[in-house]
Amino acid sequence: KQEVTQIPAALSVPEGENLVLNCSFTDSAIYNLQWFRQDPGKGLTSLLLIQSSQREQTSGRLNASLDKSSGRSTLYIAASQPGDSATYLCAVMGTGANNLFFGTGTRLTVIP
Amino acid sequence: DGGITQSPKYLFRKEGQNVTLSCEQNLNHDAMYWYRQDPGQGLRLIYYSQIVNDFQKGDIAEGYSVSREKKESFPLTVTSAQKNPTAFYLCASSPSQGQGTQYFGPGTRLTVL
Secondary structure (H helix, E strand, O other): OOOEEEEOOEEEEEOOOOEEEEEEEOOOOEEEEEEEEEOOOOOEEEEEEEEOOOOEEEEOOEEEEEEOOOOEEEEEEOOOOHHHOEEEEEEEEEOOOOOEEEOOOEEEEEEO | OOOEEEEOOEEEEOOOOOEEEEEEEOOOOOEEEEEEEOOOOOOEEEEEEEEOOEEEEOOOOOOEEEOOOEOOEOOEEEOOOOOOOOEEEEEEEEOEOOEOOOEEOOOEEEEEO
């Protein structure tokens, strides 16, 4: 069964810093990988979706990369802002295109 | 506005009671999902539905039941057979299963007293 791990579990950075969040998965046979944002007590908001044939996706200050062979993805956030403070979740979908397997998330705090 | 709504936001239940969580979407999506989120754990899939009148068990279906009588609605019933029901429940939908991203509702926090 697919297992998704996110490191670190929590991260605090001063405003303006660039940062990287890590996601690893055990089964490289994936259909796609997604990064979500979750604010406390709220639902999830999709940030980026990378298909298995892609290497990266960008949206504004966010860039997500995918290395299927090594079972890794990173989410790069440039010039962090206090509004970026949230939990970031990584999720992978297997080649059966059935369901998402979620990591436990990284809780990010950006200090003004 | 298009989106997914869940109600209620907070729900309290006495032990031994069944409760039903509502999930409605007006995105015209075929697929809908129910997840459970516990502190320190990733989201876990309870049930999913690819189309009206069809649904499949996820990883942790025991103690839960669902129905999909209408495309826009996918209610989840937490039965008394669920031994540890206190959790945050999230509903999601996607255009079809496996296609595109999943859109999530705001969640329902269930507490068993």
